[in-house]
Amino acid sequence: MLNVESKDVHQCSQGWVPVYADQAQQLAVMSIGFLLSSRDDAVVWRGPKKNAMIKQFLSDVYWQELDYLLIDNPPGTSDEHISTVENLKKYKPDGAVLVTTPQAVAVADVRREITFCRKTGIRILGVVENMSGFVCPHCTACSNLFSKGGGEQLAQQCNVPYLGSIPLDPQLTKSLEEGENFMNSFQTSGTRQAVMGIAEMILTQTNDKHS
């Protein structure tokens, strides 16, 4: 998605140097993918090895000064989530953004993640609904791929902020396939506006705390 698949991580005296996804070196990326010898390699690791790697990504990467650190976790409430929370606690993280799709089975998973955040004392910045409708490029009618509004209902029921929805937009998915910068390439897109709106809501909340 960030067009960095073939890049390598290097070692410097301060630790691992992350991969930069942009020329201005503002977006630093770290992934286990950079450490594999081939893209077909399976990372057949049980929890303890995954936990050690999460710890290392936080302590041994030379991140330098960062405005924001985003950690993309898989769905669920298992090793990855417990280790992330445990290792971040001392840095007082801003909170969690929970992403769902509209179907009942996805919403049910995110409902359990809300319970997890509350149990572990992680602030919930809000819920995003992804794959929220599809605009047909042929007739411009918007269809629901799944049911509609599951994310918003969940946010209301659980009394957490609803950050907004992102449709399944072929322009966006194509950009992600090709490692193209969607936000630059489609300035007038409604999907771009939706993403910006969500980002602004998150920034407002985290700035409250930082100022």
Place this chain on the structure above:
Amino acid sequence: MLNVESKDVHQCSQGWVPVYADQAQQLAVMSIGFLLSSRDDAVVWRGPKKNAMIKQFLSDVYWQELDYLLIDNPPGTSDEHISTVENLKKYKPDGAVLVTTPQAVAVADVRREITFCRKTGIRILGVVENMSGFVCPHCTACSNLFSKGGGEQLAQQCNVPYLGSIPLDPQLTKSLEEGENFMNSFQTSGTRQAVMGIAEMILTQTNDKHS
């Protein structure tokens, strides 16, 4: 999806009695969801507890005589997959069906799962491409939601059978939301045909072995 969310698992002298999803008691289901006191409960378990539960689902459930046992695993190659393979080995499982969506990032994950199956000696029954296009209910034009044919290409590259593709069909997703039997309700649907074709290909391969 199977309309069993509120059902409970009972204990008999032979072990846990699974939940039956149909009146004829032909489809037995076991899930950790049946063991939670509330549907909001987060199962905050590290690997070892998950591994113990997988083992118990195979040994302590009173499955009775089964034609097929399907185990639905999350994406990846971690605790769930290692434990499933380790615990099933002695029963000589028929093999693995690998499900991808068309995007490059999903295909890359399934490519690693193929490596995992080969390393652990699990036969690959084939690859299915899910969310493969969307038929607009307004204009009936078919659009690619993501790129097209990623699953088929992967199967060719890795020399494993390609079982077929299933489109994102609002009739199917709605049925799954409502716990309705899609296969009975939409007898003439192209999506139903696609699912049947995939099922038949899998049965042919597994019958070779059983006969």
